[in-house]
Amino acid sequence: MSSLQKARQRMESAIEALRRDFQSVRTGxxxxxxxxxxxxxxxxxLMPLNQVGTVSAPEPRMLTIQPxxxxxxxxxxxxxxxxxxGLNPSNDGNLVRIPIPALTEDRRREFVKMLHKMAEEARVAVRQVRKDANDEVKARQKDDGLSEDDIRREQGDVQKLTDQYVAKVEEMVKAKEAEVMEV
Incomplete structure (x- = not known):
């Protein structure tokens, strides 16, 4: 597996981690x-909630848990x-109902700040992969005797890949921010 393929896999896993983080952020x-x-x-x-019952969303502003x-x-x-x-659950003896309250403007802004922090962590992860891939290319220069041109070309490819994944992070954060700010 080439260093570019390894870098692509690691950057993809950083994007997946960001996607999972974004799912945990509350929208309306x-x-x-x-x-x-x-x-x-x-x-x-201590067990995850989804291991003690079925969690579902029967309505846009309601979650239910069937234990x-x-x-x-x-x-x-x-x-x-x-x-x-900040949820207030109630139960009827068989089912736990959780009404999802509308978010206040301040709370929305807090969530947007949190999204930007998560996105920055993902960008840092992508840049770390770039650094590792470039270090690997330099190591191959010593070991395999790569020419300066080959090194520049490979590092250019790694930079293009990095730019693509940073752009993906930007797209994801814009979309999620729009979702959070939507009233």
Missing amino acids: KANPALLDSVRVEAYGN WDKTQIKAIEKALRESDL
Whole structure:
């Protein structure tokens, strides 16, 4: 596998990590991925919420959790209240309902700042891959006797790849920011 292919794979994984991070950011719409960070005290362990019940979004502003074990409803409610998501769950004995309140303007701006921070971390990860790939090319100059022209060409290819992935990060953050700011 060439250093360019390795760099492409690592940059792609940075984009995937950013995509997962963005899913956890709350927008005005209900999204089951919003609750991925919630851990529930169940059977003596802290477990991800999606391992103690089915999370769904039956309406645009409502999430529901159908626990597999009805005795876990109180633990699920407690975990949701203690999470930093600002949600207020209620239950009817069988189902936990979580209304998703509309975001205030200040809260939207906080989320946008958080998105920009996540995007910057992804850009840094992509640039780190570029540095590693360029170091590998320089090492091959010593080991394989690559010419200066070959090195410049390969480093140029790595830079083009880096520019593509940084542009992808920019597109993703613009789209998510528009989604968060949408009223």
